[in-house]
Amino acid sequence: MNKSDHHTAPAPNLDMLGRSGAAPLAEVFEVLKRLMAAHPGPAVEEIEADEALGRISAQPLYAPEELPVHPRSVMDGYAVRAADTYGASANLPAYLTISGEVKMGEMPTAGPAPTECYRIATGGLLPPGCDAVVMLEHTVPAGDNLLEVVKPVAPGGNIIARGDDVQTGEELLPAGHRFRPCDLGLLAGLGLGRLQVFARPRVGIISTGDEIVPPEQTPPPGKIRDMNMAGLLAMVQSQGAVGINYGIVGDREDDFVAQMQQALAECDLIMFSGGTSVGVGDLGERVLGKLTSPGILIHGVAVKPGKPVIIAAHGPKPVFGLPGHPVSAAASFALLVRPLLAGLGGRRHSITPTETAADPIRIPSPVATATLQRNLNSAAGRTDLVPVKLQTSPTGDLVATPVLGKSSALSTLVRAHGWIIIDAHRQGLDSGSQVAVYNFDTPDLW
Amino acid sequence: MNKSDHHTAPAPNLDMLGRSGAAPLAEVFEVLKRLMAAHPGPAVEEIEADEALGRISAQPLYAPEELPVHPRSVMDGYAVRAADTYGASANLPAYLTISGEVKMGEMPTAGPAPTECYRIATGGLLPPGCDAVVMLEHTVPAGDNLLEVVKPVAPGGNIIARGDDVQTGEELLPAGHRFRPCDLGLLAGLGLGRLQVFARPRVGIISTGDEIVPPEQTPPPGKIRDMNMAGLLAMVQSQGAVGINYGIVGDREDDFVAQMQQALAECDLIMFSGGTSVGVGDLGERVLGKLTSPGILIHGVAVKPGKPVIIAAHGPKPVFGLPGHPVSAAASFALLVRPLLAGLGGRRHSITPTETAADPIRIPSPVATATLQRNLNSAAGRTDLVPVKLQTSPTGDLVATPVLGKSSALSTLVRAHGWIIIDAHRQGLDSGSQVAVYNFDTPDLW
Numbered sequence: 001m002n003k004s005d006h007h008t009a010p011a012p013n014l015d016m017l018g019r020s021g022a023a024p025l026a027e028v029f030e031v032l033k034r035l036m037a038a039h040p041g042p043a044v045e046e047i048e049a050d051e052a053l054g055r056i057s058a059q060p061l062y063a064p065e066e067l068p069v070h071p072r073s074v075m076d077g078y079a080v081r082a083a084d085t086y087g088a089s090a091n092l093p094a095y096l097t098i099s100g101e102v103k104m105g106e107m108p109t110a111g112p113a114p115t116e117c118y119r120i121a122t123g124g125l126l127p128p129g130c131d132a133v134v135m136l137e138h139t140v141p142a143g144d145n146l147l148e149v150v151k152p153v154a155p156g157g158n159i160i161a162r163g164d165d166v167q168t169g170e171e172l173l174p175a176g177h178r179f180r181p182c183d184l185g186l187l188a189g190l191g192l193g194r195l196q197v198f199a200r201p202r203v204g205i206i207s208t209g210d211e212i213v214p215p216e217q218t219p220p221p222g223k224i225r226d227m228n229m230a231g232l233l234a235m236v237q238s239q240g241a242v243g244i245n246y247g248i249v250g251d252r253e254d255d256f257v258a259q260m261q262q263a264l265a266e267c268d269l270i271m272f273s274g275g276t277s278v279g280v281g282d283l284g285e286r287v288l289g290k291l292t293s294p295g296i297l298i299h300g301v302a303v304k305p306g307k308p309v310i311i312a313a314h315g316p317k318p319v320f321g322l323p324g325h326p327v328s329a330a331a332s333f334a335l336l337v338r339p340l341l342a343g344l345g346g347r348r349h350s351i352t353p354t355e356t357a358a359d360p361i362r363i364p365s366p367v368a369t370a371t372l373q374r375n376l377n378s379a380a381g382r383t384d385l386v387p388v389k390l391q392t393s394p395t396g397d398l399v400a401t402p403v404l405g406k407s408s409a410l411s412t413l414v415r416a417h418g419w420i421i422i423d424a425h426r427q428g429l430d431s432g433s434q435v436a437v438y439n440f441d442t443p444d445l446w
Numbered sequence: 447m448n449k450s451d452h453h454t455a456p457a458p459n460l461d462m463l464g465r466s467g468a469a470p471l472a473e474v475f476e477v478l479k480r481l482m483a484a485h486p487g488p489a490v491e492e493i494e495a496d497e498a499l500g501r502i503s504a505q506p507l508y509a510p511e512e513l514p515v516h517p518r519s520v521m522d523g524y525a526v527r528a529a530d531t532y533g534a535s536a537n538l539p540a541y542l543t544i545s546g547e548v549k550m551g552e553m554p555t556a557g558p559a560p561t562e563c564y565r566i567a568t569g570g571l572l573p574p575g576c577d578a579v580v581m582l583e584h585t586v587p588a589g590d591n592l593l594e595v596v597k598p599v600a601p602g603g604n605i606i607a608r609g610d611d612v613q614t615g616e617e618l619l620p621a622g623h624r625f626r627p628c629d630l631g632l633l634a635g636l637g638l639g640r641l642q643v644f645a646r647p648r649v650g651i652i653s654t655g656d657e658i659v660p661p662e663q664t665p666p667p668g669k670i671r672d673m674n675m676a677g678l679l680a681m682v683q684s685q686g687a688v689g690i691n692y693g694i695v696g697d698r699e700d701d702f703v704a705q706m707q708q709a710l711a712e713c714d715l716i717m718f719s720g721g722t723s724v725g726v727g728d729l730g731e732r733v734l735g736k737l738t739s740p741g742i743l744i745h746g747v748a749v750k751p752g753k754p755v756i757i758a759a760h761g762p763k764p765v766f767g768l769p770g771h772p773v774s775a776a777a778s779f780a781l782l783v784r785p786l787l788a789g790l791g792g793r794r795h796s797i798t799p800t801e802t803a804a805d806p807i808r809i810p811s812p813v814a815t816a817t818l819q820r821n822l823n824s825a826a827g828r829t830d831l832v833p834v835k836l837q838t839s840p841t842g843d844l845v846a847t848p849v850l851g852k853s854s855a856l857s858t859l860v861r862a863h864g865w866i867i868i869d870a871h872r873q874g875l876d877s878g879s880q881v882a883v884y885n886f887d888t889p890d891l892w
Contacts, residue, residue: 165854181680182772188677189673215635225636228631230634351837409611
């Protein structure tokens with residue numbers, strides 16, 4: 001190699017190391033999809049329904065019985081034969097005799113005769129012979145147990161028929177569904193008190209770097225407190241997984257190897273932060289090369305922030321080497337680890353029918369649209385994540401202002417409400433354009 | 447009152463009871479705002495930072511020190527005097543002698559002389575005399591500790607200066623902020639290990655109705671399992687509050703009074719479901735009349751589903767009587783209880799500057815926009831909530847299909863992804879229009 005070669009190469013030092021390339025996000029997603037496809041799937045455990053909020057169903061749930069089992073009134077009013085009310089109006093009401101009452105919580109054994117009716121409250125069981133309920137609002141008391149009906153009701157009116165809510169054997173929820181409050185209400189109504197759910201993924205986290213001390217220590221000169229452990233543990237928790245702290249290993253390879261071995265034995269997914277750039281002689285690359293098989297699949301992702309990411313696998317277990325800069329680590333987690341973690345937890349997204357939407361390895365749905373307040377430049381071929389602060393304009397619309405700062409300055413994220421994403425095929429976004437705003441702090445809603 | 451009067455009155459039976467009116471949502475929100483304004487505020491407790499995800503800060507947090515305390519490199523490369531690189535290019539590189547190295551985690555006591563440089567890794571401390579870092583990518587090794595720099599760097603380039611992330615005394619987060627993962631990362635970086643947070647609101651829940659049995663029982667003929675307790679407990683939990691089950695009181699006033707007294711003594715907010723319509727002789731109204739002062743503030747809300755809602759107060763404690771129908775109870779919780787619960791938990795929304803957005807008593811931000819798949823009618827003056835199922839169209843856009851069903855059929859919510867809201871001033875929505883989709887299952891994002 002002579003000097004003139006050096007001068008024309010765009011990034012000679014990295015070329016020498018064979019690491020100038022960074023994989024486009026789409027290519028990285030394909031790798032993550034293959035990891036998901038090869039995974040044997042999470043373990044299953046049985047829990048009480050009252051602990052199931054946010055957990056993932058491990059099997060489809062079918063209705064063991066129908067709901068309701070008997071037709072019920074959905075209004076306060078009078079149980080009638082609908083035909084007795086046909087043609088009724090305020091000027092020409094139908095007259096019915098109130099001959100009884102439905103008691104709440106009791107099965108009526110008798111019902112009104114034709115041209116008679118029973119008082120009934122919301123939730124009351126429809127008595128024999130009746131096929132509808134006249135709303136209280138459409139009646140006028142006429143004395144001596146006589147009732148004027150001023151509006152007709154059709155058969156089935158104001159009642160919920162047997163099986164109208166749920167039919168016996170019906171699939172209520174598919175496997176891979178994240179339980180919401182309404183789901184738990186319906187399951188309670190059907191007496192489904194124990195549920196098969198997928199085990200929460202266990203995520204081992206290691207911090208690397210000789211300059212890092214635990215947050216409870218006062219850093220001596222030259223050192224700083226570890227921000228990534230606390231942030232990544234909370235990110236994992238916010239996704240419904242379990243984060244496990246394997247501590248700070250410095251830049252000593254032996255310590256790193258020991259903690260990584262333990263994490264690989266105990267966890268479903270492992271993340272370490274730092275040690276992925278050339279500064280520490282690619283400590284992460286060396287350790288993964290020793291301990292993992294098939295080993296490193298990706299080294300470098302065309303995402304800003306978050307380029308120096310390593311993705312490796314040990315058997316079915318993914319290992320992510322995340323950048324040491326806290327903003328880069330957060331962006332890499334959001335974009336790459338989060339969707340894989342959802343998949344390893346058994347989550348299947350529920351919006352059909354396109355492939356893209358049903359695919360767990362994807363950028364989640366944005367949660368807001370806002371007007372961008374300044375121009376943003378981006379390199380083509382690279383996906384950019386930009387933290388934005390949201391405000392409401394005087395007209396009530398959302399506006400998004402990029403929070404600029406170095407990726408080592410976590411305060412930029414703290415000042416922001418969410419992120420915008422500049423796709424790899426774009427070279428920037430213009431001020432005034434409508435942008436989608438993403439939040440990665442909760443599991444995907446659907 | 448003579449018969450002809452009955453015939454022209456729109457809802458004579460309810461008029462007789464003095465209950466035909468239902469308060470518009472805006473008026474109900476004003477009542478909730480007054481309840482909030484009169485509330486003394488939640489208690490404060492101190493917790494460990496690693497338990498703080500999703501909790502609400504009880505005081506503003508200020509930086510006890512600056513970050514970083516010493517300028518650091520944000521790139522792998524060489525620490526230099528920027529002036530030594532001015533004018534450098536690939537064809538005319540600047541030549542610097544590599545005279546040392548910055549060790550990670552150590553404070554450099556000496557630095558390079560002019561026209562010299564030190565090797566430095568990401569996170570390394572800038573040595574004395576240097577004011578910038580040249581990226582590795584912009585250098586070429588030239589043998590014998592000689593380095594070619596092929597691109598100039600400006601002073602401050604590729605470093606994070608002292609205090610660039612956080613200044614001493616700076617407000618990091620305001621009171622009323624919901625802690626996110628990035629917040630906890632930054633607080634760890636500053637050694638803030640114990641945090642003052644607001645106590646989680648305690649919410650007492652009572653189910654009423656003689657027809658209701660606990661979910662673990664097989665209902666005898668005429669009875670059904672309680673769906674509302676499980677659903678409401680989970681809704682409360684999903685908002686970061688604590689739900690407490692006070693059981694099923696049937697329609698017996700004495701039982702209801704006893705449980706309500708206990709709940710009023712032990713909880714910050716009380717909800718009961720059922721017992722708010724005339725069918726049980728307004729049991730809820732009677733019990734609240736006996737036990738609460740100032741008592742009932744609202745009886746009936748112009749919302750569908752969810753009209754027969756009671757809002758009362760006992761001192762600073764709000765009491766909600768929710769409809770017995772599970773869909774109506776869910777809608778009433780989402781629209782009325784949820785924002786008040788956020789306020790009672792000390793939450794302050796973070797999007798400025800309009801009054802509307804900063805107000806905790808409000809409909810939260812929608813989480814998606816979709817194309818409505820059919821016409822929906824609505825009565826003017828009434829706010830409608832309609833559950834919708836989302837799908838992606840072949841072009842990848844979201845489409846929303848209303849899930850129609852009776853408000854006693856909880857399966858309609860289970861089949862839906864979210865809700866759309868038809869404002870009181872509208873009489874419906876046209877098929878093909880763009881609609882905002884709401885999800886009430888998480889706390890507001892900002």
